[in-house]
Amino acid sequence: MGSSHKTTFVRDQLNSLEKSGLYRRLRTVIARGPMANVDGKEVINLCSNDYLGLSQNKQVIEKTITALSEEVSQCASRSIAGNHPKMIELEGLLAFHRGTESALLYPTGYTANLGVVTTIADKNSTIFSDELNHASIVDACRLSGATIVVFRHNDTDHLQELMQRGSGRKIVITEGIFSMDGDMGKLAEIKSIADHHDAITIIDDAHGDFIFGPTFSGLPAKMGVNFDIHVSSMSKALGCFGGYVATTFPIRELLINTSRQFIYTSALPDHLCSAAIAAIPIAKSGYLQRRLQCNILYFSEEIKRLGFKVGNSTSQIIPLIVGNEAQALEFSKELLQEGVFAQAIRYPTVRKGHARLRISLNATHRQEHLDSAITALENAGRITGIL
Numbered sequence: 001m002g003s004s005h006k007t008t009f010v011r012d013q014l015n016s017l018e019k020s021g022l023y024r025r026l027r028t029v030i031a032r033g034p035m036a037n038v039d040g041k042e043v044i045n046l047c048s049n050d051y052l053g054l055s056q057n058k059q060v061i062e063k064t065i066t067a068l069s070e071e072v073s074q075c076a077s078r079s080i081a082g083n084h085p086k087m088i089e090l091e092g093l094l095a096f097h098r099g100t101e102s103a104l105l106y107p108t109g110y111t112a113n114l115g116v117v118t119t120i121a122d123k124n125s126t127i128f129s130d131e132l133n134h135a136s137i138v139d140a141c142r143l144s145g146a147t148i149v150v151f152r153h154n155d156t157d158h159l160q161e162l163m164q165r166g167s168g169r170k171i172v173i174t175e176g177i178f179s180m181d182g183d184m185g186k187l188a189e190i191k192s193i194a195d196h197h198d199a200i201t202i203i204d205d206a207h208g209d210f211i212f213g214p215t216f217s218g219l220p221a222k223m224g225v226n227f228d229i230h231v232s233s234m235s236k237a238l239g240c241f242g243g244y245v246a247t248t249f250p251i252r253e254l255l256i257n258t259s260r261q262f263i264y265t266s267a268l269p270d271h272l273c274s275a276a277i278a279a280i281p282i283a284k285s286g287y288l289q290r291r292l293q294c295n296i297l298y299f300s301e302e303i304k305r306l307g308f309k310v311g312n313s314t315s316q317i318i319p320l321i322v323g324n325e326a327q328a329l330e331f332s333k334e335l336l337q338e339g340v341f342a343q344a345i346r347y348p349t350v351r352k353g354h355a356r357l358r359i360s361l362n363a364t365h366r367q368e369h370l371d372s373a374i375t376a377l378e379n380a381g382r383i384t385g386i387l
């Protein structure tokens, strides 16, 4: 083949990522509750979205194994292969949980966002999107062909001002708990502005679902508001896998009939539906959230006392803001030496110059894990000049 120039760009791009501190390397990780084995080393895990520890719950695993003994996958889209009864059962539970008429499963939360936004918005629509919305929302908005108007993070005055403009169908989309900042969307104010402009409201509640709210049914319930469309992921607090949309019957019907991310991909396997069906009653019982809330209160106080900048987080997601990408990476590496696994989050996941360590706490962390992690963070923070 000789040395072809056609792939020179690959090497150039990788070199450029390395130079700017943006290169991503995948480690070998086996997570076990509060701990993880990272490249052969046992460390405290502060990286997992398994906020309630349900991915390793014995009851959930047993039910999943039983379902798996029958079939691995439907190997087709539901439009072709139909509904497995477990899908219908799970959708019923999820709709009841979110307080909506119906729910529809998607293979992932990512595809759920793509499916909803491209179904609701078209090139004549205007989408008003929070600047810190997750990449799956950003991609969904782009794919829809709509005019995208980005409002400053949680800035309802800005949203109000921007909504005077815009033509066609108006859609407002925000998150419940923001995935990289851990703060809560101002849902009541956003909903009221959207209603004033007769806009369709969409919430991605991947990180608030099963954690907050009177019956753990998420941020809108906590804030006493209702959104037209709820999107969520079952790979966070439920400890399972897959995405879902909770909404009205007619919107569900439209998704089934027009959403390419629903029609042209294989269905969520039924054993994963069984996993979620087993996890829901445990998540709804509330004792794990109580433990998690204690961890959040204790850890956040200690971290702030040490002088870390944590933004406006009031949840299990606690960003330790560093700024510089290379320094964030150094902090993460040093922390691993100290026995704690927490990822450096860099551009394009967050804006350039806003790199951070994203800490996520879960209900399986005990006092000794939190105390060891705090000591390690203090040491790594001092060594890398962050503290």
Ligand SMILES: Cc1ncc(COP(=O)(O)O)c(C=O)c1O
Pocket (backbone or CB within 6 Å): 108, 109, 110, 111, 113, 134, 136, 175, 179, 204, 206, 207, 233, 234, 235, 242, 243
């Ligand atoms: C806010 C938000 N939405 C959607 C997703 C995608 O969910 P999934 O991992 O199920 O594709 C994520 C995943 O990190 C997320 O943080």
